[in-house]
Amino acid sequence: MSNERLRIALARSGHTAASLAQQVGTDPKTIERWVNKGRVPRLRNAHAVARVLGVEVRHLWPTLNGRSEVSGPVGSDLVAVYRQRSDVPIETWKTMFDQATESVDIMVYAALFLHEQISDWNGLLRSRARAGVRIRILIGDPACDAVRTRGEEEAFGHGIESRCRLAHMHYRPLLGVDGVDIALQATTLYNSVYRADGEMYVNTHIYGMNAYGNPLFHLHRMTDNGLFDAHAASVDAVWCTARPLTGEIPDGSD
Incomplete structure (x- = not known):
């Protein structure tokens, strides 16, 4: 399942998977897995991505730290x-x-x-x-x-x-x-x-x-x-x- 919130935030920011990866210290394929497969990054990486994209970390990953999204x-x-x-x-x-x-x-x-x-x-x-x-x-x-x-x-x-x-x-x-x-x-x-x-x-x-x-x-x-x-x-x-x-x-x- 893809992460549409991350996809939208990425598009609005003007970043590509490659440029975002460079900013947060990971590789573009990892970014693509977060977007296309809905993988949840480690807390440090999640906060780095949110900071670069200018959004809240729990907007991108509501389940982070075990907090489930309201069903x-x-x-x-x-x-x-x-x-x-x-x-x-x-x-x-x-x-x-x-x-x-x-x-x-x-x-x-x-x-x-x-x-x-x-x-x-x-x-x-x-x-x-x-x-x-x-x-x-x-x-x-x-x-x-x-x-x-x-x-x-x-x-x-x-x-x-x-x-x-x-x-x-x-x-x-x-x-x-x-x-x-x-x-x-x-x-x-x-x-x-x-x-x-x-x-x-x-x-x-x-x-x-x-x-x-x-x-x-x-x-x-x-x-x-x-x-x-x-x-x-x-x-x-x-x-x-x-x-x-x-x-x-x-x-x-x-």
Whole structure:
């Protein structure tokens, strides 16, 4: 059985079996066995490959270290579960979006960490849009009840409303950029969703806890109507309820 995840990651990276073998210190035939026959490498080699390809090691080999992939068509999309969002290195986030070739979807209230921790986040989005990637960004309307309620639930008060306004300020320079659509949404977010092509991070929301400390699911689309498609459909549904972002930021006053 072949390793399609490794095959896709290899193709996206621009590496060949020979160039990857040179990077990780093995031979091309070994790489081909990992790809074509689904062989699982030693831990050291697995981490070296993941590092060169810019993906997570358990995305390429979910069974590594005896951890079995969740069985069934739904669970096959699940790559990894993190105790909290902050456990994922920011370079991993950047690589996922930077490698997008078709679409990027972001559905959040603010997610300021993207602008604060990824150098020139807006520039990255412009670059992807120029390459033909369709980009949709949904951010929270600071004047809506759902945002106010989330602030109360997280004991963050008006802080979350302020963060939404700051997100609007960050994204306003992208207004009018071809291929980039930004909208305000006023729904209750049970999950924040970050998608780049067939890769997705789903940040759950636990009552009373800030998003960065909540569990994160890494999904890779491997089957129809699985976990990935379910969350992608939720983004589409919320997008239909949203209104385009303008240069004017809602002040949240009654």
